Amino acid sequence: APALAIRDLRKTYDNRVEALKGVSLEVRPGDFFALLGPNGAGKSTLIGIVSSLVNATSGEVRVFGIDLMRERSAAMRLVGLVPQEINFNMFEKPLDILVNYAGFYGVPRREALQRAEVELKRAQLWEKANVMSRTLSGGMKRRLMIARAMMTQPKLLILDEPTAGVDIEIRRGMWKTLREINAGGTTIILTTHYLEEAESLCRHLAIIDRGQIVDQGPMKALLAKL
């Protein structure tokens, strides 16, 4: 089954704002997929629906074949979300943030400690495992957000504009971590309004504008048209 299959997805807020007007798309297992579009296009709404933060008005969403509307908790176990805003406790240490997060999802402590080591190394944060998170740089904080989402071992990792408003050096550090996660077999979908970011990271791309997919396909084929 596809990692994500969306069919005719619609979302109307407050019975008037049509944020999604019948979106269909498919993401293959193992893919690194970008949803590219300007502000207001509907990217956050789409991501919100797939991560169960927003209710769709109509349409179908399947995560690795599991119907999100009918079997929400089973589908959600496969999805990890990296929200845009940094929201961990600055007065906790990275290792504790990761282990406690996994604990919340029922991962035994021994197992959580093992996963935390893998994720902190992948996020280039192993040396910072036991410092106060408040003292981490901006890039480190963002990589810690990614590491935390990986603690439940999602098959599909979703990031909502992960690099919005950060400088190129911080972006490159995040890209490195994301590439390693994808190389480990996790399917990744990110939203972005930087073509350069999509181009550097992703194999497939969908372009969304005003609630509709205007084009989708392999990165190279779409770039050739621009």
Ligand code: ADP
């Ligand atoms: P993007 O992430 O691409 O910037 P959004 O999904 O945030 O786009 O927004 C798509 C449209 O839906 C915009 O017109 C936005 O104002 C509207 N919208 C988003 N969230 C809400 C909401 N909670 N209530 C009403 N309108 C919303």
Ligand code: ADP
């Ligand atoms: P729903 O329950 O339909 O998914 P939300 O809970 O996301 O809607 O939104 C609740 C309210 O927040 C909306 O009715 C809207 O007035 C307001 N809101 C939140 N984000 C936005 C936005 N980006 N644009 C306009 N309104 C918003």
